[in-house]
Amino acid sequence: MAAKALKSVAKVVGGEYQYPWREKLAKYKNELSKGVGGYWELGAWKPLFISARRRARLRKEVLLAGADWPYDPERKEMRTKRKGHKVDRIAAEKRERTAELMEAMPQMLADYRKRRWERKMKAEEDAAKKALND
Template identity: 90%
Template sequence: MASAMAAKAAKSIAKAVGEYQYPWREKLAKHKDELAKGVWGYWELGAWKPLAISARRRARLRKEVLLAGADWEYDPERKEMRTKRKGHKVDRLAAEKRERTAELMEAMPQMLADYRKRRWERKMKAEDDAAKKALQE
């Protein structure tokens, strides 16, 4: 009988402690204005002001809120992931040059045809100019 009462008392104490173990709602209400100012601090009248709540306490409060299943809206926006891979500039430039060379090689027949046409037109113009000069003399 005494053990049953002890077990019941232990359960009630565990329940009370479990419910009030992380009083994050009060802490969140207390620091709500401060957390909204930024993660590390904020500029006020040209001077940098750190937050009134320390980073350790802020992290603990964030963890408690997230463990309770509530939303934490005070994190800054995440930057876009980096898609460009790190590496040596030489390798990157060599790959770009190879791509450019492949593009130019595809366009090479048209470029050669245009060059031949321009050369032929220049030759015809020179012959016409020479013929006109010969007629004038």
């Protein structure tokens, strides 16, 4: 299929292939370098002199011939933002956090009991010291 398309693009002149896209590329080089759809000039949008259909056909001919096409715009980074409802994501995160806290709960309770016991012992010591001083 590609070979058939290549034959339709190339002309045979004097025993060797001649590619008309080279001439077109040279002719529209300045126009193609301005952008894909057009460009801003003095605050006004100027469409390209060459139509999008002709530009696409020329691009296809160049790529089929195996040449490089430097006039495509740079691609943006892929979107990393997840789709869906924020409420659902937040609820899932809360469930995960709750599960983590429940695993740590026995240690947290032990720490709480220890702090409460230390506070009680300190209060009893303070009361005993106060009783001795009075």
